[in-house]
Amino acid sequence: MRAYGRTRLRTDSAPLENLSTRPRLESAELNLGGLSIAICGGGLLISAAVDLTGSGQDAPALGAVGAAALLLGLVIRSRVRLPEHVSPRTSLRTVGVSLLAMITVSVVAYRATGAIVRPGEALMESTSGFTTTAVTVLDDPQRLGSGVLFWRAMTQWIGGFAALATVIAILPFLGVSGPTASKVRVPVRRSQMSAPRMNRLLGRYVFLYLFLTIVGVLLYLVGGMGPFDAITYSFTTISTGGFANHSGSFTFFDSPLLEWMGVAGMFLGGLSLAVVWSALRGRTRALLGTAELFVYCGLIVGATAVLAMVESPGADFASNVRISAFTATSAVSSTGHWVANWAAWAPGPQMMLLILIGVGAMSGSVGGGFRIVRAMTLFSFLARELDVQLRPGLVQVVRVGDEVIDDRLMRRILGYQVLYLGTAAAGFFALAVTGTDLLTALSGSVSALSTFGPALGELGVGQPVSNLGRGALVILMVLMFAGRVELYPLLDGIRAAIGWPMRRIRSWWAARGTGLRSSR
Amino acid sequence: MTDSDEAIKVGSRRFPSVALHMVGLALVFTGGGMFLSALVDVISGGHAFWALVGSGIITVGAGELIRRSTRVPGDLPPRAVFAAVSVSWIVTSFFGVLPYMLSGLLPAFDGALFESISGFTCTGSSVFSAEDFEVASSGVLFWRQLTQWFGGMGIIVLAVAVLPFLGVGGLELIQAEAPGPTSDRLAPRVSETARRLWIVYLGFTVISALALLATGIGWFDSTGLALALVSTGGFAPEAASIGAYDSVTVEVILIIGMVIGGSSFTLLYNALRGKPGLYFRNSEFRYYVGGMALAVTAVTILLAANGSGVGESLRMAAFNVATLGTSTGFGNTTGTGSPGDFTFWVPAAQVILFMFMWVGGMTGSTSGGMKVLRAQVMGRVAWRELRRAERPRAVLPIKAGREVVDERVVGRIAGFVLLYVAIVVVAGLVLTMLGSDLITGFTGAVSAMGNMGPALGEAGPASSFAVYSLPERMTLAALMIVGRLEVFPMVLTLVVATRWVSRKFSVARHPLR
Known part of the structure; x- marks a missing residue:
């Protein structure tokens, strides 16, 4: 049954007669991986240019790696065609491969410039960077040249x-974590989105992301801030990354105004881009109908109030509120x-912050975590079950907002919840x-x-x-x-990696003693 | 009970309330337990006879009064069932403080209440200090063990077993009280099912007590331990818990007893009727035993790799995994930092124990926690979600063993797990806000909710729960009852009560409506 289905799919997607007319290899993983490498190459070239405005010592290395990456990426793309239909599993793999490719380029760049010499540390810094986490191996980033700092951001x-x-590519998998405004519009019954719609969404996202960065x-x-700091900090804030050019993060500036600006920037970063889109187009009703937005703001305001009252981290009322707001928004x-x-x-307060970090930002945003809308859905489901x-x-539907x-989507969110908790528990055990x-x-x-970064104990802020x-x-x-790829690509990879030998063993076990084994 | 006919007579002037009627019944039974403890006190030469008899008279008197002035109404909506179970457990716990307070052992009400709740919910967290055990009269200690025994199978199950007229709504009451999402019927009649459950329970207790007696720890200790063992309670009549005997034989007997106590009583019933093979045909049991075996292996390796001898590592791993995997909560420490004190183990081994604190034993057992079957089903739900990568359109049923689980049941289980996790997280937040450190507070919440007993951090097996402050202890006590009744009865009673109050309140606010 299984073998039959697979063969049929393969002949469907690559008919024999097409092979002669289209000689190029067809692979979504390689094509988009090449694109990612090329984008990184472009980024490195820009960083080299930035470096020239400063000391210029890292410019040759950055430029060389950048040019090589750009070239490599473009060559791969010219050799490999993007298939018309992509199975869900392939899109998951594509996401994983692209992220890994970018991390590799960055590791090479860090090592070529000599900024981070040890390969393990370079890998950590790159992974932390591309996953928008704020875990850094550098105890003093300021010793780096401006080009490398720019690249890091x-x-x-x-x-x-x-x-x-990623969110767009594997949207059908994400359930409610897709691009939502007031509506939780998800193509439940379709396994993939049409290419034009995907491109249109992607284009809109590029625009909004650039817009937010400029606002930042x-x-x-x-x-x-100076222009260099303003750009790099905006990069790491709008992407909800958290890398800082200074070892003291925002304490370096010692400026209440800047901290409030940071609060605003992080708030924007955690917003759903669909909400930003509605706001830009003046759709107040759509905004007011977004239940998730209210919860997002409510969580930040509530946590700020609790922190200011219970912890009182500052010297006076104003600094209390500011530090609390900054920490809560972060x-x-x-x-x-x-x-x-x-x-x-x-x-x-620590426990509260941990819970908030776990819940995370809005769906359809750059932020990480379980996502607020999923948590809301679970609560709504729970209320139904109690009734x-x-x-x-009683027959009653689960609602989020309007x-x-x-029910099928609900089951998937329940499954995702277990996967998320399970991954966190596995990480807890593995770290222990x-x-x-x-x-x-x-x-x-x-x-x-x-993808938050700092934690408690040995992973506290400011600890290398x-x-x-x-x-x-x-x-x-x-x-x-x-966390960055929404679990699925990694877990599916693990499942495939375990499943393949398991199937072999099972078929071997089934064939044992029947004489089939010798004929193979 | 000669007046059973009178109870259902039409036009009876008794107040129709199943909740109050259940309270009355539960009090009569627990009061009986107090008289039994008084008897034990006399036999073993204790000094709390009159305190126990007094408690018994008060409790039975109050119970009889309530019982005689109320009757079970004709129909039982779910909310009445949930309220009956919740209220009877709370009231029973309050009367359970009498022996502690009247005997002067725990003069403070809060301490006695914590001990009583911890006992009835089979948690096994204690505020007793080492001196308390020395001055305590044996009758009071026996009462402490007996509360666990009552709570293990459930007072209401006992009531249904003894009083057949409760047949109306009896099944609902049992299901609301018994741990686990399903409760199998052992007989066509509910009262017969309840009776058989209690007979199995009693028999299991006697056998355990005899086995423990054979190790030479004395009749009082062996009886007391057996009472806490079959109910997966965790109180021990000695200050150092099982560490006081420091005997491998005792520990092996306890491990076997705990594993049976944490498995389904339906299986035990069938095994006693000559069908022990059903144990391994049950997929939940395979996961339950397999999980523990795996964990024992892992913990043994972790402990042995960190410098303990292999034999000792195996002993400590087996005992402590069994005690947490069945939600019993005995400790085999011989002091703070001794090999059995798992708060001093390597972190990885502690995390393994922590996972078991969440799950607990099997459905249909006396144990606490989320139950293996629920974990199994939720694991399947997650696995189904992953399989969608390969087959996006497949309709994949959830299976437990070979049986397909209905989607509505899956939904109910998912709702339960969600509520459970949410309550634990919120309680952890409350506990840390009240001042305990993060690990002690969070694991304490998990432990109390799962009716385990010891937690990690400062509340390990070698320390008493006196490390928590008074408000923290009350939070934990509330969690224990919520956890013992499997979350829904207490939460739903609260929901109904809140709705009732808010309705009254809104009427008061808008008198013209």
Whole structure:
């Protein structure tokens, strides 16, 4: 049955007569992977140009790697055609391959410039960058040249965009985490989206993302940053990345105004781009109908109030509110910029922040985490189940805002919830196996999976992550990767990797003693 | 009960309330337990006879009064069932403080209440200090063990077993009280099912007590341990819990007893009727035992790799995995930092134990936690979600073993798990806000909700729950009841109560409507 289905699919997608007329290889993974490499090459060339305005010492290395990557990417793209139909599994694999390709380019760049020499650390910094997590191996980023710093910020910016492309590419998988405004519009019954629609969405996303980045730059310029800092910080803020050019993150500037600008930037980063789109087009009604937006704002405001009252991190009322708002926004949008060491706070606020980090930002945004709309759906589902208990036989739909959630979609969200919790638990266990203490392991797993970054214990803010063992770093990288690609590509890869030998063993077991084995 | 006919007579002047009637019944039974404890006190030469008799008189008196002035109404809507179960458990726990307070052992109400709730819910977290065990009269200690025994199978199941007239709505009451999403009928009649369950339970207790007696730990300790063992409770009559005996034989007997106690009583019933093979034909049991075996192996390797001897590692791993995998909560520590104190183990081993604190034992057992079957079904739901990558349009049913689970049941299980996780997370937040550190607070919430007993951090098996402050302990006690009744009864009672209050409130606010 299984073998039959597979053969049929293969002949469908690549008929024999077409092979002679189209000589080029057909692969979505390679084509889009090549595109990712080319984009990175372009980014590196820009970084080289930026470096020339400064010391210029890293410009040759950056330029060489950039040119090579651009060339390689373009060559791959010219040799490999994008297939017309892409199976869900292939799109998952494409997402994974593209992210890995970008990380590889970045590792080469870090090593070529000599900014980060040890391969493990270069890999950590690159993974953290492209997954928009704020875990850094550099205890003092300022010693780097401006070109490398620019590239470092750019990895997060590209990573943020890659995350948006991911969301579109594997949209049918994500259930409600797709591009939503007030509506949870998801093609449940279709396994893929049409190419034109995908391109239109992608184009709109590029525009919105650029727009937000420019807004971020303006915010920071008004706040008093120099142009270089304003651009790089905007890159890492709008992408909800969290890398900073200074070891003290926002404490370096010591400017309340800039911190408020940071709050605004992170708030924008965690917003659904569909909401931004509605706002730009003046659709107030669509905005007001977005239940998720209210919850997003409510979480930030509520957490700020609780932190200001319970923890009181600042010296006076104004700084209390500011530091609380900054930390809360950073947590909810999964950014990772910081103005206070929350690892030194009381346990209650820490627990609250961990929960917020786990829930994460809005769906259809660059931020990470479980996503607010999914959490809302689960609560709505729970309310229905409670009602059914009280009145057996009750038929009632699950709603989020004004939108009815289809039962099939609901099941998928339930499945995703288990996968998410399971991944976090597995990360917790794996980190503990490498020898980190319980607090570090628990908070580190949640934080890395939400692509936030700093955590508690040994992973507290301002602690160089290289203090942890190599094993812990590998696990953190896997978690970040899993969180950034919405779990599926990684888990499906693992499933395929385990499934293939298992099937072989099973068929061998079934064929044993029947004489079929010798004939093969 | 000669007046059973009178109870359902039409036009009876008794107040129709199943909740109050259940409270009355539950109090009569628990009061009986107090008299039994008084008897034990006299036999073993304790000094709390009159305190126990007094508690018994108060409890039985109150129970009889309530029972005689109420009757079970003709129809039982779900909310009445949930309310009956919730209220009877809460009230019983309140009366359960009497022996502790009247005997002067725990003079403070809050401490006694915590101990009582921890006992009835089979949690096994204690606020007793080492001195308390020394000055405690044996009758009170026996009462402490007996609360677990009552709570294990459930007081309402007992009531249904003994009083056949409760046949109306009896099944609903049992289902609301018994752990697990399904409760199998052992007999066509509900009261017969309940009776058989209690007979199996009683028999299991006697056998365990005899096995423990053979190891030479004395009749009082072996009886007390057996009461806490079959109910997967976790209280022990000694201050150092099982560490006091420091005996491999005792531990092996307890491990076997705990594993049986944490598995389905339907299976045990069938095994006693000569069909033990059904154990391994049950997929939940295979996961339950397989999971524990895997965990014991992993923990043994982790402990042995960190410097303990292999034999000792195996002993510690097997005992502690069994005690948490069945939600019992015995400890085999011989002091803080001793090999059995798992808060000093390598973090990875602690995480394994922490996972077991979530899951607990099988459905239809006396254990707490989310139950293996639910974890199994949720795992399948996740697996189905992953398989969609390969077959986006396939309709994939969820299976437990060979049986297909109905989607509505899957939904109910998912709702349960969600509610469970949400309550634990919120409770963890409350506990940390009240001041316990993150690991102690969070694992304490998991442990209390799953009726385990010990937690990680500061609340390990070698320390008492006195490490938590008063408001924290009350939060934990509330969690224990919520967890013991499998979340829904308490939450739904709260929901109904809130709706009722808000309705009253809105009427008061808008008098013209």
